[in-house]
Amino acid sequence: MNTIFFHHQPRLVATGSIAGPKESEGIVGNFADKTLKDDTFGESTYEKAECKMLTFAVRKAIENAGLTERDIDLFVSGDLLNQIISASFTARDFDFPFLGVYSACSTMSESFALAGAMIDAGYFKRIVAATGSHFSSAERQYRYPLELGCTRPPQAQWTVTGAGGAVIAAKETTSSPIALTSATFGRVVDYGITDVNNMGAAMAPAASDTVVKHLQDTGKKASDYDLIVTGDLGALGSRLMKDLTWEKGVDIQNNHVDCGEIVYNVIEDEFQGGSGAGCSALVFNSYIVEKMRRGELNRVLFVATGALLSTVSSGQGESIPCIAHAVSFERV
Amino acid sequence: MNTIFFHHQPRLVATGSIAGPKESEGIVGNFADKTLKDDTFGESTYEKAECKMLTFAVRKAIENAGLTERDIDLFVSGDLLNQIISASFTARDFDFPFLGVYSACSTMSESFALAGAMIDAGYFKRIVAATGSHFSSAERQYRYPLELGCTRPPQAQWTVTGAGGAVIAAKETTSSPIALTSATFGRVVDYGITDVNNMGAAMAPAASDTVVKHLQDTGKKASDYDLIVTGDLGALGSRLMKDLTWEKGVDIQNNHVDCGEIVYNVIEDEFQGGSGAGCSALVFNSYIVEKMRRGELNRVLFVATGALLSTVSSGQGESIPCIAHAVSFERV
Numbered sequence: 269m270n271t272i273f274f275h276h277q278p279r280l281v282a283t284g285s286i287a288g289p290k291e292s293e294g295i296v297g298n299f300a301d302k303t304l305k306d307d308t309f310g311e312s313t314y315e316k317a318e319c320k321m322l323t324f325a326v327r328k329a330i331e332n333a334g335l336t337e338r339d340i341d342l343f344v345s346g347d348l349l350n351q352i353i354s355a356s357f358t359a360r361d362f363d364f365p366f367l368g369v370y371s372a373c374s375t376m377s378e379s380f381a382l383a384g385a386m387i388d389a390g391y392f393k394r395i396v397a398a399t400g401s402h403f404s405s406a407e408r409q410y411r412y413p414l415e416l417g418c419t420r421p422p423q424a425q426w427t428v429t430g431a432g433g434a435v436i437a438a439k440e441t442t443s444s445p446i447a448l449t450s451a452t453f454g455r456v457v458d459y460g461i462t463d464v465n466n467m468g469a470a471m472a473p474a475a476s477d478t479v480v481k482h483l484q485d486t487g488k489k490a491s492d493y494d495l496i497v498t499g500d501l502g503a504l505g506s507r508l509m510k511d512l513t514w515e516k517g518v519d520i521q522n523n524h525v526d527c528g529e530i531v532y533n534v535i536e537d538e539f540q541g542g543s544g545a546g547c548s549a550l551v552f553n554s555y556i557v558e559k560m561r562r563g564e565l566n567r568v569l570f571v572a573t574g575a576l577l578s579t580v581s582s583g584q585g586e587s588i589p590c591i592a593h594a595v596s597f598e599r600v
Numbered sequence: 601m602n603t604i605f606f607h608h609q610p611r612l613v614a615t616g617s618i619a620g621p622k623e624s625e626g627i628v629g630n631f632a633d634k635t636l637k638d639d640t641f642g643e644s645t646y647e648k649a650e651c652k653m654l655t656f657a658v659r660k661a662i663e664n665a666g667l668t669e670r671d672i673d674l675f676v677s678g679d680l681l682n683q684i685i686s687a688s689f690t691a692r693d694f695d696f697p698f699l700g701v702y703s704a705c706s707t708m709s710e711s712f713a714l715a716g717a718m719i720d721a722g723y724f725k726r727i728v729a730a731t732g733s734h735f736s737s738a739e740r741q742y743r744y745p746l747e748l749g750c751t752r753p754p755q756a757q758w759t760v761t762g763a764g765g766a767v768i769a770a771k772e773t774t775s776s777p778i779a780l781t782s783a784t785f786g787r788v789v790d791y792g793i794t795d796v797n798n799m800g801a802a803m804a805p806a807a808s809d810t811v812v813k814h815l816q817d818t819g820k821k822a823s824d825y826d827l828i829v830t831g832d833l834g835a836l837g838s839r840l841m842k843d844l845t846w847e848k849g850v851d852i853q854n855n856h857v858d859c860g861e862i863v864y865n866v867i868e869d870e871f872q873g874g875s876g877a878g879c880s881a882l883v884f885n886s887y888i889v890e891k892m893r894r895g896e897l898n899r900v901l902f903v904a905t906g907a908l909l910s911t912v913s914s915g916q917g918e919s920i921p922c923i924a925h926a927v928s929f930e931r932v
Contacts (some may be wrong), residue, residue: 272723350682354909365785389721391604453697576688
């Protein structure tokens with residue numbers, strides 16, 4: 269059993285989100301709390317801009333919840349930069365304790381899972397879970413110097429510049445109807461993909477594994493969810509994931525959407541869509557949560573997906589181990 | 601309140617540990633499950649050796665607990681390498697789910713805190729928490745290529761080559777008398793230290809902050825613990841930490857020990873002692889736990905300490921934010 273159940277139904281109280289310039293042109297542009305015209309956000313480096321975006325998302329989530337910093341008991345976060353400096357430096361600005369996590373682009377659902385568990389168990393009353401990413405800081409860390417202007421292969425995705433987060437709280441503290449009801453922790457799955465430009469193909473098996481395990485553990489059918497939202501598989505990865513899941517006897521063809529696929533106005537011949545920890549954090553904490561708030565979605569399984577490689581592991585000839593954590597959100 | 605209480609007293613069932621050649625000459629040489637003569641552990645790179653050591657510690661902890669891989673519900677781990685590849689690639693070898701964490705050299709206590717919470721809340725029955733580090737992989741990632749043979753300044757510490765971990769389990773599954781009774785999550789504390797060779801000074805304020813907060817939250821006195829074990833402050837950092845704590849009205853002069861200070865046979869004129877996620881993981885999960893097992897220590901507060909910098913943050917002129925998480929272990 270990889271799934272834990274939140275019998276006390278911790279609530280998602282409010283979210284905070286911020287979108288980069290390119291991201292603001294897509295669907296989240298209408299839903300994010302802030303849209304940037306300048307991807308440096310007034311900072312001298314991309315890393316500092318990424319950190320400032322994450323800090324914005326945290327402050328905004330707290331503000332939107334009608335709370336102050338002093339009401340928050342714990343901050344759960346991580347990011348893609350080496351030593352998760354965006355999360356750590358964001359945490360430095362606040363007085364509440366910090367729980368640093370890492371599961372690459374699966375960080376948002378891992379953070380939700382932990383926040384849900386800590387609230388459900390009665391350890392804390394209010395926790396902020398958040399993450400983000402920045403195209404330019406990720407690109408120069410994981411791939412090539414931006415100045416080289418390398419051509420991207422067709423299977424590549426584009427790291428989202430953006431951040432998102434939410435306040436998760438004990439149900440007696442809020443009137444929010446959006447509850448976290450369970451979480452499934454993923455296994456590390458590696459099908460031997462070594463192409464660091466093809467994250468979608470690398471992550472698809474992990475996403476499929478976690479979705480199928482979640483349904484087994486909970487005794488649910490895929491159709492019990494209005495929507496199964498994966499993190500950043502992109503167009504190709506989503507196709508592979510649906511095929512792999514179908515092979516295991518589970519059909520999610522009609523109720524699956526991928527944050528990477530919808531964050532930009534994708535033309536698949538050009539590129540596969542968005543990626544990065546900020547991809548699912550931004551899309552979920554703006555667009556998806558708003559749909560739940562309006563009652564247009566009532567049961568959502570959020571499955572952020574992560575590729576656990578580094579430039580060193582790839583350079584040493586390793587394939588790409590991947591993971592996906594799932595959290596179910598239900599209007600109650 | 602930054603502290604959570606484990607009313608169901610999850611138990612530390614058994615540990616697994618492995619020490620590098622230099623580490624084996626010190627106190628842990630008599631207590632580790634395995635001591636290495638060759639710091640490559642038969643692998644072609646230091647990163648692969650680090651991963652193999654962590655895998656060894658995990659397998660050994662499970663074996664020493666009289667369990668098999670199938671009995672384990674979750675693996676909580678992280679490490680110092682970019683994108684925590686040692687932990688992720690270790691997790692790939694197993695079938696249980698993986699929770700990736702990062703708090704630099706505070707990873708061991710963060711992992712214990714989470715494992716304790718998840719068991720105490722009844723979500724899982726048995727969890728492995730583990731971490732490790734390797735001098736040569738850390739040195740070339742954080743500092744200089746080994747081949748340069750740079751001179752180390754007197755305030756520097758030496759990253760421990762080693763790994764350690766433990767099986768944490770629900771009390772009804774084991775006869776182990778060593779219980780986890782509470783955990784205090786640390787805040788990020790930054791006193792403005794920018795010297796990346798002086799981790800002890802950078803981390804001392806965070807360690808002091810967490811120890812004082814733990815005592816406030818629990819209503820305990822420092823003398824209620826037989827030993828307060830910090831992670832890897834080293835000799836200088838330990839002195840600073842004791843002074844800072846004393847200034848806040850708490851005297852830990854007589855019952856404090858630092859894993860970094862005791863892991864080698866330190867001559868302070870030469871260097872400050874050990875560091876790295878593996879430092880406290882190795883010392884705690886061999887020497888300290890054995891002392892508890894024998895009843896020579898009955899109440900131990902384990903406070904691993906982490907410096908949350910990266911080469912990028914330092915290169916961009918940032919100071920070093922630090923953190924410390926505390927977990928109390930008691931013979932019951």
